[in-house]
Amino acid sequence: MSQVAYLPVGKREQTKVQNRLAILDAAREVFGELGYETATVRDIIRRTGLAAGTFYNYYRSKEEVFAALADDGARRFGPILKAIRAQCAGDFEAFIRRALEAYFEFIADEHQNWTARRPPDEPHVHIQGETPETTAVFNEVRDAMQQAIAGRGGHLSDPVFMAASCIAVAREVGERMLEHRPVDTKGAADFATAMILNGLKGLPKSPESGAPG
Amino acid sequence: MSQVAYLPVGKREQTKVQNRLAILDAAREVFGELGYETATVRDIIRRTGLAAGTFYNYYRSKEEVFAALADDGARRFGPILKAIRAQCAGDFEAFIRRALEAYFEFIADEHQNWTARRPPDEPHVHIQGETPETTAVFNEVRDAMQQAIAGRGGHLSDPVFMAASCIAVAREVGERMLEHRPVDTKGAADFATAMILNGLKGLPKSPESGAPG
Amino acid sequence: MSQVAYLPVGKREQTKVQNRLAILDAAREVFGELGYETATVRDIIRRTGLAAGTFYNYYRSKEEVFAALADDGARRFGPILKAIRAQCAGDFEAFIRRALEAYFEFIADEHQNWTARRPPDEPHVHIQGETPETTAVFNEVRDAMQQAIAGRGGHLSDPVFMAASCIAVAREVGERMLEHRPVDTKGAADFATAMILNGLKGLPKSPESGAPG
Amino acid sequence: MSQVAYLPVGKREQTKVQNRLAILDAAREVFGELGYETATVRDIIRRTGLAAGTFYNYYRSKEEVFAALADDGARRFGPILKAIRAQCAGDFEAFIRRALEAYFEFIADEHQNWTARRPPDEPHVHIQGETPETTAVFNEVRDAMQQAIAGRGGHLSDPVFMAASCIAVAREVGERMLEHRPVDTKGAADFATAMILNGLKGLPKSPESGAPG
DNA sequence: GATGAATGAGCGTTCATTCAT
DNA sequence: TATGAATGAACGCTCATTCAT
Numbered sequence: 091m092s093q094v095a096y097l098p099v100g101k102r103e104q105t106k107v108q109n110r111l112a113i114l115d116a117a118r119e120v121f122g123e124l125g126y127e128t129a130t131v132r133d134i135i136r137r138t139g140l141a142a143g144t145f146y147n148y149y150r151s152k153e154e155v156f157a158a159l160a161d162d163g164a165r166r167f168g169p170i171l172k173a174i175r176a177q178c179a180g181d182f183e184a185f186i187r188r189a190l191e192a193y194f195e196f197i198a199d200e201h202q203n204w205t206a207r208r209p210p211d212e213p214h215v216h217i218q219g220e221t222p223e224t225t226a227v228f229n230e231v232r233d234a235m236q237q238a239i240a241g242r243g244g245h246l247s248d249p250v251f252m253a254a255s256c257i258a259v260a261r262e263v264g265e266r267m268l269e270h271r272p273v274d275t276k277g278a279a280d281f282a283t284a285m286i287l288n289g290l291k292g293l294p295k296s297p298e299s300g301a302p303g
Numbered sequence: 304m305s306q307v308a309y310l311p312v313g314k315r316e317q318t319k320v321q322n323r324l325a326i327l328d329a330a331r332e333v334f335g336e337l338g339y340e341t342a343t344v345r346d347i348i349r350r351t352g353l354a355a356g357t358f359y360n361y362y363r364s365k366e367e368v369f370a371a372l373a374d375d376g377a378r379r380f381g382p383i384l385k386a387i388r389a390q391c392a393g394d395f396e397a398f399i400r401r402a403l404e405a406y407f408e409f410i411a412d413e414h415q416n417w418t419a420r421r422p423p424d425e426p427h428v429h430i431q432g433e434t435p436e437t438t439a440v441f442n443e444v445r446d447a448m449q450q451a452i453a454g455r456g457g458h459l460s461d462p463v464f465m466a467a468s469c470i471a472v473a474r475e476v477g478e479r480m481l482e483h484r485p486v487d488t489k490g491a492a493d494f495a496t497a498m499i500l501n502g503l504k505g506l507p508k509s510p511e512s513g514a515p516g
Numbered sequence: 517m518s519q520v521a522y523l524p525v526g527k528r529e530q531t532k533v534q535n536r537l538a539i540l541d542a543a544r545e546v547f548g549e550l551g552y553e554t555a556t557v558r559d560i561i562r563r564t565g566l567a568a569g570t571f572y573n574y575y576r577s578k579e580e581v582f583a584a585l586a587d588d589g590a591r592r593f594g595p596i597l598k599a600i601r602a603q604c605a606g607d608f609e610a611f612i613r614r615a616l617e618a619y620f621e622f623i624a625d626e627h628q629n630w631t632a633r634r635p636p637d638e639p640h641v642h643i644q645g646e647t648p649e650t651t652a653v654f655n656e657v658r659d660a661m662q663q664a665i666a667g668r669g670g671h672l673s674d675p676v677f678m679a680a681s682c683i684a685v686a687r688e689v690g691e692r693m694l695e696h697r698p699v700d701t702k703g704a705a706d707f708a709t710a711m712i713l714n715g716l717k718g719l720p721k722s723p724e725s726g727a728p729g
Numbered sequence: 730m731s732q733v734a735y736l737p738v739g740k741r742e743q744t745k746v747q748n749r750l751a752i753l754d755a756a757r758e759v760f761g762e763l764g765y766e767t768a769t770v771r772d773i774i775r776r777t778g779l780a781a782g783t784f785y786n787y788y789r790s791k792e793e794v795f796a797a798l799a800d801d802g803a804r805r806f807g808p809i810l811k812a813i814r815a816q817c818a819g820d821f822e823a824f825i826r827r828a829l830e831a832y833f834e835f836i837a838d839e840h841q842n843w844t845a846r847r848p849p850d851e852p853h854v855h856i857q858g859e860t861p862e863t864t865a866v867f868n869e870v871r872d873a874m875q876q877a878i879a880g881r882g883g884h885l886s887d888p889v890f891m892a893a894s895c896i897a898v899a900r901e902v903g904e905r906m907l908e909h910r911p912v913d914t915k916g917a918a919d920f921a922t923a924m925i926l927n928g929l930k931g932l933p934k935s936p937e938s939g940a941p942g
Numbered sequence: 943g944a945t946g947a948a949t950g951a952g953c954g955t956t957c958a959t960t961c962a963t
Numbered sequence: 964t965a966t967g968a969a970t971g972a973a974c975g976c977t978c979a980t981t982c983a984t
Contacts, residue, residue: 106964127340131958141966146959251494254479258471259502266467281464281506288505289472289498315984319947344975354949359976532943553766557979567945572980677920680905684897685928692893707890707932714931715898715924741963745968770954780970785955 110148112138114162117155118204122221126156156222163223164230167196171230175238185238186256187283193231194264194275194282197224201268220265228264232257239290252293256286323361325351327375330368331417335434339369369435376436377443380409384443398451399469400496406444407477407488407495410437414481433478441477445470465506469499536574538564540588543581544630548647552582582648589649590656593622597656601664611664612682613709619657620690620701620708623650627694646691654690658683678719682712749787751777753801756794757843761860765795795861802862803869806835810869824877825895826922832870833903833914833921836863840907859904867903871896891932895925 116137120129131152135145149155170192178185200223236253259282267278329350333342344365348358362368383405391398413436449466473495480491542563546555557578561571575581596618604611626649662679685708693704755776759768770791774784788794809831817824839862875892899921906917 109965125340127338130956132956142958143960143967144965147964150959152958248490248494250479250483251476251491251498254475255472255495255498258475259468262467262471263464266463278464281461282468284506285464285468285502289502291505292501293494293497315945315947322947343973345973355975356950356977357948360947363976365975535944551766553764556977558977568979569946569981570944573943576980578979674916674920676905676909677902677917677924680901681898681921681924684901685894688893688897689890692889704890707887708894710932711890711894711928715928717931718927719920719923741966741968744962748968769952771952781954782956782971783969786968789955791954 109138109140109144112140113145113148113155114159118159118221118223121156121159122204159222160226163196163200163221163226167192167227167230170196171234175234182238183287186235186286187279189231189234190260190282190286191275191279193227193260194267194278196227197264197268198273198275200224202273224264228257228261231260252290255289259285259289322351322353322357325353326358326361326368327372328417331372331434331436334369334372339365339435372435373439376409376413376434376439380405380440380443383409384447388447395451396500399448399499400492402444402447403473403495403499404488404492406440406473407480407491409440410477410481411486411488413437415486437477441470441474444473465503468502472498472502535564535566535570538566539571539574539581540585544585544647544649547582547585548630552578585648586652589622589626589647589652593618593653593656596622597660601660608664609713612661612712613705615657615660616686616708616712617701617705619653619686620693620704622653623690623694624699624701626650628699650690654683654687657686678716681715685711685715748777748779748783751779752784752787752794753798754843757798757860757862760795760798765791765861798861799865802835802839802860802865806831806866806869809835810873814873821877822926825874825925826918828870828873829899829921829925830914830918832866832899833906833917835866836903836907837912837914839863841912863903867896867900870899891929894928898924898928 113134116134117129119137120133123129124133129152131145132142134152134155135142145155149158171189174185174188174192178188200221204221232253235256236249239252239256240249263278263282263285267273267275326347329347330342333346333350336342337346342365344358345355347365347368348355351357358368362371384402387398387401387405391401413434417434445466448469449462452466452469453462476491476495476498480486480488539560542560543555545563546559549555550559555578557571558568560578560581561568571581575584597615600611600614600618604614626647630647658679661682662675665678665682666675689704689708689711693699693701752773755773756768759772759776762768763772768791770784771781773791773794774781777783784794788797810828813824813827813831817827839860843860871892874895875888878892878895879888902917902921902924906912906914
């Protein structure tokens, strides 16, 4: 009967953590399969085996569980990206290359973990590449790129267009990558890096091109 | 006493045309603001001041009014794009440049016409660049680009990644362009053209680059 | 230009009469095919080629056109039944027999006229036997039978049950008759008459059987 | 401390059972008053005092609650009828008599239970005898009669007319019976049995009587 | 009188959220 | 805290009826 708990690891707390994780997992699946709009809270809790009301003990709304997933992705990816920025200080090209590599690896992992959990051969609907987590990570890469581009001295055109373009390339290549077996993160990173760096290199030098500042 | 009516000009016909336009306009706004899933038929008709049932005198469903908007865009843009393809046969770079110009001009027009119709200073939520019409036009450009890229002889990397990237750049640059005054279609086209053509030029030459087949 | 009209037969009146008839015909068809609940006013007017609003120049509601059809049947059948009652005064069995014959002939005619008007081989839904008109005629026969039964001197059981039974037999046999080709009104009348008269003959003699009075 | 629960007795379970019954009762009333087509789900739930959505916690659709009522009747009456058929094998007249008795008793019970549940003197519209339950029971009797008639050796006229007539008599007599106090099932059964058996006996002997085959 | 678009109450149904147990 | 039935606003859509033309 004696129990010394240095951390909240009693039965109750374990259950709480487990339930929270179960909801998150289910939500990731459901959002991935159905998209945010089509997915319902019922879809999520049905997959956990918990009761409908229990959902609201953990998240106040469908929106909040979505945000929590995104947070989770950001929390795991944030340090990685920060390290890359530190290592590549001053070397723009190296930063772009390594950030893209990390991004593609993250979303490939995410996708793989999640699809791996399903029993094989079970009937299931087509699965979208985007989940809140991959979206959040994408947003982090985008912000980092925007800062890197905006902060770069030199002769380049409008940084808004530049960042938007780089981001767009990364997102699209990432989605295509996930659609093919085997998932080839190196190939995707090579392609996107070349496309982005060469594209940026060739841009007109005038920042007064009329593009928004 | 002589009266030659080239068009239906009775009051009834006028209101009919007006109502149809009002519904289309409202639908464009609502889809732009909320997206297809979130938008409801009631959102659309509420904005017209018409009664709920009246919507269904003009369109059989939410899907149909969406398709009508997309059709409209495609119908207006299709011939333009076809002419460009004919004129630039064989000249890939010229095709890319002119297709992008035409695309940016189209969405700029669309956006302007539509925002111009609103009473100024009326409170309204931020409006996304994407409407069914611009989406349809965008899809046409995408298809044309994919064909152009896939059909190009030579040593290039995976056309799936290439087309996806070009398209993504066009879309993102287009959205950023619309967010700033004055809307500078020339600047956007210059930027996107350079980004895409230079990006493509610098790609690794081996089709075995690891990209999906 | 001279026109001597003893009756309202001007163009206007003709159209009015024609429209009224067209609506009645269409309503008979539609009620027969779909039943009162499922049938819509739109179904009726669509079949006339008239405009929706025109319906309401002739009948105030779906209910009213239904009643008008019933009236029409009653108006045509009433004199026939009255004549039979006069001729068979005092002869209960003859009255039953001839009333049933007249009833089966009426509904067979009605059914035939109406199905005959359709172009052959045109696809159409299954058609119910009952229309407001046949229902009305049925009601007249029922009332006559109830009176005849109630008014008969003698030893019989409860007239409410008796009338209900006779009526039920007539209705059911009538419906089955219409379902078979060739429509055999004589056979139906023979059967129903025998069933009813023999059934009535064998009834227990006590009017105090506890049945409602 | 020992507690053996044979039935769920928590408050929740009680309300659930109560609600289910309330919905069934309301549905029986509404279908009886308005008929299946005219009745709406809202009519049903309004009468229970429950919220609109609650209906769908118990039944998936209007159709399903109707089927549940019919099932209920059939489930209760089926064994009774089966026993009668077994006991009367070969004795057609006994079968008819006892089947009719059982039928009239069933619908009388049904009617009584249901009207008893209403608060007395509350204003309410007249209620038809037919509910899904009585309809289902009636259908069972009909099927049994049709088989008995069709399977009987001998010289009789068309079984289609015969079965239809017997059934019609049973139905109509049943409805009249319910309309009068006190409800006299014995009187109704005596009457219907005599009417049917005598009616059948007196039928013309030739199967070529002109009735449809 | 004929027209047919406009109306709006009402339909069956869904679903995020609440709350008594 | 977990439960799951209850809630009720909102959905897409239908249709009897009205009314300006």
